[in-house]
Amino acid sequence: TQLLEQSPQFLSIQEGENLTVYCNSSSVFSSLQWYRQEPGEGPVLLVTVVTGGEVKKLKRLTFQFGDARKDSSLHITAAQPGDTGLYLCAGAGTGGGNKLTFGTGTQLKVEL
Amino acid sequence: KAGVTQTPRYLIKTRGQQVTLSCSPISGHRSVSWYQQTPGQGLQFLFEYFSETQRNKGNFPGRFSGRQFSNSRSEMNVSTLELGDSALYLCASSLGGGYTEAFFGQGTRLTVV
Numbered sequence: 036t037q038l039l040e041q042s043p044q045f046l047s048i049q050e051g052e053n054l055t056v057y058c059n060s061s062s063v064f065s066s067l068q069w070y071r072q073e074p075g076e077g078p079v080l081l082v083t084v085v086t087g088g089e090v091k092k093l094k095r096l097t098f099q100f101g102d103a104r105k106d107s108s109l110h111i112t113a114a115q116p117g118d119t120g121l122y123l124c125a126g127a128g129t130g131g132g133n134k135l136t137f138g139t140g141t142q143l144k145v146e147l
Numbered sequence: 148k149a150g151v152t153q154t155p156r157y158l159i160k161t162r163g164q165q166v167t168l169s170c171s172p173i174s175g176h177r178s179v180s181w182y183q184q185t186p187g188q189g190l191q192f193l194f195e196y197f198s199e200t201q202r203n204k205g206n207f208p209g210r211f212s213g214r215q216f217s218n219s220r221s222e223m224n225v226s227t228l229e230l231g232d233s234a235l236y237l238c239a240s241s242l243g244g245g246y247t248e249a250f251f252g253q254g255t256r257l258t259v260v
Contacts, residue, residue: 066247077151077237077251078190123190127247133178134203135239135249137190 039138047144056109056141064126072121114145151252165226172240179221184235
Protein backbone atom coordinates (compact mmCIF):
# COMPACT_ATOMS: atom_id res chain seq x y z
CA THR A 36 0.00 0.00 0.00
CA GLN A 37 1.37 3.38 -1.00
CA LEU A 38 1.22 6.06 1.68
CA LEU A 39 2.07 9.75 1.53
CA GLU A 40 2.85 11.57 4.75
CA GLN A 41 2.65 15.34 4.80
CA SER A 42 4.19 17.64 7.36
CA PRO A 43 3.35 19.77 9.09
CA GLN A 44 -0.31 18.88 9.54
CA PHE A 45 -1.24 22.43 10.58
CA LEU A 46 0.52 25.71 9.96
CA SER A 47 -0.55 29.16 11.14
CA ILE A 48 1.68 32.02 10.06
CA GLN A 49 1.68 35.78 9.56
CA GLU A 50 1.44 37.44 6.19
CA GLY A 51 4.86 37.82 4.59
CA GLU A 52 6.44 34.75 6.18
CA ASN A 53 7.89 31.86 4.19
CA LEU A 54 6.91 28.23 4.65
CA THR A 55 7.67 24.74 3.36
CA VAL A 56 5.36 21.75 3.26
CA TYR A 57 6.82 18.26 2.89
CA CYS A 58 5.35 15.18 1.28
CA ASN A 59 7.16 11.89 1.92
CA SER A 60 6.71 8.27 0.94
CA SER A 61 8.63 5.02 0.82
CA SER A 62 7.09 4.33 -2.62
CA VAL A 63 8.14 5.57 -6.03
CA PHE A 64 5.57 7.57 -8.00
CA SER A 65 5.44 8.15 -11.74
CA SER A 66 4.31 11.72 -11.07
CA LEU A 67 3.27 13.85 -8.17
CA GLN A 68 0.68 16.58 -8.04
CA TRP A 69 -0.09 19.34 -5.58
CA TYR A 70 -3.61 20.59 -4.95
CA ARG A 71 -5.21 23.29 -2.84
CA GLN A 72 -8.67 22.82 -1.44
CA GLU A 73 -11.07 25.39 0.01
CA PRO A 74 -13.78 24.33 2.50
CA GLY A 75 -16.70 22.60 0.81
CA GLU A 76 -15.01 22.60 -2.61
CA GLY A 77 -13.05 20.10 -4.64
CA PRO A 78 -9.24 20.21 -4.78
CA VAL A 79 -7.75 22.49 -7.43
CA LEU A 80 -4.65 21.31 -9.26
CA LEU A 81 -1.62 23.56 -8.73
CA VAL A 82 1.19 21.66 -10.45
CA THR A 83 2.38 18.28 -11.68
CA VAL A 84 6.01 17.17 -11.37
CA VAL A 85 7.21 14.18 -13.31
CA THR A 86 11.00 14.02 -13.42
CA GLY A 87 13.17 13.22 -10.39
CA GLY A 88 14.86 16.42 -9.19
CA GLU A 89 12.42 18.60 -11.10
CA VAL A 90 11.72 22.09 -9.76
CA LYS A 91 8.70 24.14 -10.87
CA LYS A 92 7.86 27.69 -9.92
CA LEU A 93 4.45 29.31 -10.00
CA LYS A 94 4.81 32.92 -8.88
CA ARG A 95 5.54 32.65 -5.12
CA LEU A 96 5.17 28.84 -5.03
CA THR A 97 8.12 26.52 -5.67
CA PHE A 98 7.59 22.78 -6.06
CA GLN A 99 10.33 20.17 -6.01
CA PHE A 100 10.23 16.45 -6.80
CA GLY A 101 12.83 14.32 -5.05
CA ASP A 102 15.58 12.67 -7.08
CA ALA A 103 14.18 9.21 -6.30
CA ARG A 104 10.59 10.34 -7.02
CA LYS A 105 9.50 9.36 -3.51
CA ASP A 106 9.10 12.79 -1.96
CA SER A 107 8.24 16.38 -2.77
CA SER A 108 8.13 19.80 -1.19
CA LEU A 109 6.13 22.97 -1.64
CA HIS A 110 7.72 26.28 -0.63
CA ILE A 111 5.69 29.48 -0.42
CA THR A 112 7.50 32.79 -0.31
CA ALA A 113 5.92 35.82 1.35
CA ALA A 114 2.64 34.10 2.18
CA GLN A 115 -0.60 36.01 1.75
CA PRO A 116 -4.05 35.48 3.31
CA GLY A 117 -5.24 34.21 -0.09
CA ASP A 118 -2.86 31.25 0.30
CA THR A 119 -4.98 29.93 3.16
CA GLY A 120 -6.34 26.46 2.46
CA LEU A 121 -5.72 22.73 2.63
CA TYR A 122 -2.68 21.68 0.60
CA LEU A 123 -2.63 18.11 -0.65
CA CYS A 124 0.04 16.16 -2.46
CA ALA A 125 -1.01 13.20 -4.57
CA GLY A 126 1.11 10.54 -6.23
CA ALA A 127 0.32 8.55 -9.35
CA GLY A 128 1.48 4.95 -9.15
CA THR A 129 3.81 3.34 -11.65
CA GLY A 130 1.26 0.68 -12.57
CA GLY A 131 -0.74 2.83 -14.96
CA GLY A 132 -4.25 4.20 -14.69
CA ASN A 133 -5.28 7.37 -12.92
CA LYS A 134 -5.41 6.20 -9.32
CA LEU A 135 -3.99 8.90 -7.08
CA THR A 136 -2.75 8.32 -3.55
CA PHE A 137 -3.33 11.46 -1.54
CA GLY A 138 -1.24 12.79 1.27
CA THR A 139 -2.58 13.48 4.73
CA GLY A 140 -2.90 17.21 4.01
CA THR A 141 -1.49 20.43 5.43
CA GLN A 142 -3.96 23.02 6.68
CA LEU A 143 -2.41 26.46 6.17
CA LYS A 144 -3.75 29.66 7.68
CA VAL A 145 -2.16 32.97 6.82
CA GLU A 146 -3.18 35.87 9.03
CA LEU A 147 -2.82 39.61 8.50
CA LYS B 148 -14.61 24.92 -21.38
CA ALA B 149 -16.96 23.62 -18.70
CA GLY B 150 -15.43 21.99 -15.64
CA VAL B 151 -16.44 18.82 -13.85
CA THR B 152 -20.07 18.86 -12.77
CA GLN B 153 -21.33 16.79 -9.87
CA THR B 154 -24.95 16.45 -8.86
CA PRO B 155 -26.47 16.80 -6.42
CA ARG B 156 -24.30 19.09 -4.25
CA TYR B 157 -25.95 18.03 -1.01
CA LEU B 158 -27.84 14.94 -0.01
CA ILE B 159 -29.35 13.65 3.22
CA LYS B 160 -30.25 9.99 3.41
CA THR B 161 -31.36 7.55 6.08
CA ARG B 162 -29.40 4.48 7.14
CA GLY B 163 -30.24 1.50 4.96
CA GLN B 164 -31.21 3.56 1.92
CA GLN B 165 -29.23 3.69 -1.29
CA VAL B 166 -27.94 6.70 -3.18
CA THR B 167 -26.73 7.50 -6.69
CA LEU B 168 -24.32 10.33 -7.40
CA SER B 169 -23.62 11.71 -10.85
CA CYS B 170 -20.52 13.18 -12.48
CA SER B 171 -20.09 14.83 -15.88
CA PRO B 172 -16.38 15.11 -16.78
CA ILE B 173 -14.65 17.77 -18.80
CA SER B 174 -15.43 17.41 -22.48
CA GLY B 175 -12.89 15.11 -24.12
CA HIS B 176 -11.79 13.48 -20.87
CA ARG B 177 -12.24 9.73 -20.85
CA SER B 178 -11.16 8.85 -17.32
CA VAL B 179 -13.38 9.43 -14.30
CA SER B 180 -12.28 8.62 -10.76
CA TRP B 181 -14.23 8.79 -7.53
CA TYR B 182 -12.86 9.66 -4.10
CA GLN B 183 -14.30 9.78 -0.60
CA GLN B 184 -13.11 12.54 1.71
CA THR B 185 -13.66 12.43 5.47
CA PRO B 186 -11.96 14.37 8.28
CA GLY B 187 -10.49 11.20 9.74
CA GLN B 188 -9.33 9.35 6.62
CA GLY B 189 -8.65 12.17 4.21
CA LEU B 190 -9.07 11.55 0.49
CA GLN B 191 -9.43 7.89 -0.38
CA PHE B 192 -9.67 6.40 -3.86
CA LEU B 193 -12.87 4.50 -4.64
CA PHE B 194 -12.55 3.51 -8.31
CA GLU B 195 -11.62 4.71 -11.77
CA TYR B 196 -13.45 4.22 -15.04
CA PHE B 197 -11.93 4.59 -18.47
CA SER B 198 -13.89 3.98 -21.66
CA GLU B 199 -16.78 2.44 -19.71
CA THR B 200 -14.51 -0.09 -17.97
CA GLN B 201 -13.43 -0.09 -14.34
CA ARG B 202 -9.65 0.21 -14.50
CA ASN B 203 -8.73 0.58 -10.83
CA LYS B 204 -10.51 -0.12 -7.57
CA GLY B 205 -9.80 1.00 -4.02
CA ASN B 206 -10.38 -0.83 -0.75
CA PHE B 207 -14.06 -0.21 -0.25
CA PRO B 208 -16.83 -2.76 0.34
CA GLY B 209 -19.01 -4.00 -2.48
CA ARG B 210 -21.79 -1.62 -1.38
CA PHE B 211 -19.89 1.00 -3.35
CA SER B 212 -20.23 0.59 -7.10
CA GLY B 213 -19.99 2.70 -10.18
CA ARG B 214 -20.38 2.80 -13.89
CA GLN B 215 -19.45 4.94 -16.86
CA PHE B 216 -21.54 5.65 -19.91
CA SER B 217 -20.47 5.98 -23.54
CA ASN B 218 -20.42 9.79 -23.21
CA SER B 219 -17.93 9.42 -20.28
CA ARG B 220 -20.48 10.53 -17.69
CA SER B 221 -20.24 8.44 -14.56
CA GLU B 222 -22.42 7.46 -11.65
CA MET B 223 -21.56 5.92 -8.33
CA ASN B 224 -24.00 4.06 -6.15
CA VAL B 225 -23.87 3.28 -2.47
CA SER B 226 -26.33 0.70 -1.20
CA THR B 227 -27.43 -0.02 2.37
CA LEU B 228 -26.08 3.28 3.65
CA GLU B 229 -24.26 3.40 6.98
CA LEU B 230 -23.59 6.41 9.21
CA GLY B 231 -19.90 6.09 8.36
CA ASP B 232 -20.65 6.73 4.69
CA SER B 233 -21.24 10.39 5.49
CA ALA B 234 -18.56 12.20 3.53
CA LEU B 235 -17.72 14.50 0.65
CA TYR B 236 -17.69 12.42 -2.52
CA LEU B 237 -15.46 13.84 -5.20
CA CYS B 238 -15.30 13.04 -8.88
CA ALA B 239 -12.11 13.65 -10.83
CA SER B 240 -11.82 13.91 -14.59
CA SER B 241 -8.64 13.11 -16.52
CA LEU B 242 -7.71 12.84 -20.17
CA GLY B 243 -6.55 9.28 -19.69
CA GLY B 244 -3.94 7.74 -21.93
CA GLY B 245 -1.12 8.32 -19.45
CA TYR B 246 -2.10 11.86 -18.44
CA THR B 247 -2.64 11.73 -14.68
CA GLU B 248 -3.61 15.32 -13.91
CA ALA B 249 -6.99 15.18 -12.22
CA PHE B 250 -9.56 17.95 -12.28
CA PHE B 251 -12.10 17.75 -9.52
CA GLY B 252 -15.73 18.68 -9.27
CA GLN B 253 -17.14 20.53 -6.28
CA GLY B 254 -18.24 17.26 -4.73
CA THR B 255 -21.44 15.86 -3.29
CA ARG B 256 -21.83 16.23 0.45
CA LEU B 257 -23.66 13.10 1.65
CA THR B 258 -25.05 12.98 5.16
CA VAL B 259 -26.46 9.71 6.46
CA VAL B 260 -28.77 10.01 9.46
